[in-house]
Amino acid sequence: MSPLGEATEAVYRYRRPDPWCWEVVVKAVCGDAHTSWAADHAVFQAGGDIAAHADLIAESLGHGSAYSDELLTLALAGMGDLRALPALRRRADANRLPFSRPRARILAVLPAAELLPVVLPVLRQNPEQHDSTTALLELLALWGPASAPAVSEVIRYLGTADTYDALRVLGRIGPPAAATADRLAAYATGRGRGAGGSYPRRAAWAHWKVTGDPALALDVCGAAVRTGTASHGLPFLADLGPLAAAHAAPVRRLMESPGAWTRTYAAHAYWRITGDPGPATPVLLAEVDPAWDGGSALPVREAVRILGEIGAPAVSAAPLLRRILAQEERLGRPWRGVRILADQAYVRTLIEALEGIDGWGK
Incomplete structure (x- = not known):
């Protein structure tokens, strides 16, 4: 060689x-x-x-x-x-x-104030014809509130094939996108153009983030948990935290779901809603497979991230996270592609989790 x-x-x-x-x-x-x-x-x-x-x-x-x-x-x-x-x-x-989603995550390292003037003219092109739209919206979502100058451009993507991503961006921007509240409410209640699938949950969450009123999000996302479409409602209930206290019991039952992602999301939501890490921590720790190869079927990185959010009460996870972080070889897949990016993201998650749990590295 x-x-x-x-x-x-x-x-x-x-x-x-x-x-x-x-x-x-x-x-x-x-x-x-x-x-x-x-x-x-x-x-x-x-x-x-x-x-x-x-x-x-x-x-x-x-x-x-x-x-x-x-x-x-x-x-x-x-x-x-x-x-x-x-x-x-x-x-x-x-x-x-x-632009692609991985490339957008690289560009998000740059300050939004510097790169937005480059991105905005591209966003103003016909939203139905631009190949890089999904990645552009990913970039704006990663910047969050710093993407506020792009609100008028993002609105143009509602009603297109990129509506779901546009809803995420508007929610991440928050109050500066308050002018979109009525349109978000329409998607949350199934009246928006092309609405369906998991649009209502994300739209209801975005409505709360831009208006500060949680009522619609609690109703729509709570109904999703009660009717079996939990994986689309749990992350938003987690974000709502104690405001979603009325849904704590069905969320806790979902911590015993046969689906790994649902168990993980339920554990996160239950902890965020109740503030009680006791039931959630062992569920999350059980998902942290030291032999994980990076495949998206398992929520390993997400479980690690949430353990870091829980912090000191999740100290039982620290020895395992340290062993994983000390491994010499990167995640096993994809062998080429964006293997380095995927592994770097996992390493960052492990480090941040350990810092949250016991101040590792300080």
Whole structure:
């Protein structure tokens, strides 16, 4: 195997590869040499792992192919390096923003105040025709209230194929999106264009977030829990917390559901509603599989996150979380794709959970 192949293999496989491995991969991609798909995609996922090479990456922008420029721009963005902005502006002007959901999560590291002026003109295009809409809305949702200047653009996506994502953005923005309250109420009650499925729960939650009035969200999400569509109502009841006290009993029963995601969401909601971590903690801890390979069928990362929210009462989880964090190999899937991003997100969740539980790292 070539040095580049060996280095690429190492950065995908190990959380803490030898420093020379990232150096070899970054220099190959910056040199716009014939590398490999795996090496190229490792660089854009690396984030802070390649911070030592930020100057080389910034200097290499504009000197290679459009493809390598996209990867290097994303690499800078993932470090929060504002030198990515000129390249992002150029790509937006050419309608070539590097958007997919994983890429949106990388770009969300950049300050909204800096990147929103780049994103807004793209959002103003015909919402029915833009391929990157889902990722753009993901980016705005991740920024939350900082996306308030985009409210008028997001409203245009209600009634399109991206309505569900637009509802999430409006809820995350909160009171600055209060002008959408009537439209959100229409979706919550099944009267919005294209309403159905799980729209009512998310719309009712968004209505509460923008108006401060929980009545509609309690009614719609509580009904979902009582009628068996719990997985669509539980996260919103968790957000409502003690306001949802009337629904504590059915939520607790769902902690014995055969579905792992429902058990996890129910444990979270029960703790948030009642403030009692006793019944919830063992349910969540049971979902933390140390052999988890990153597959979405199991709610392992979500369970870890919630244990961190619970904090000190979940101290029994700390030894297991430490063992998982100490593992040398990354999550087992996807083997290529966004394996590095997925593992980095899991590591962050583990660290944040341990900090919440016992102040790890302080």
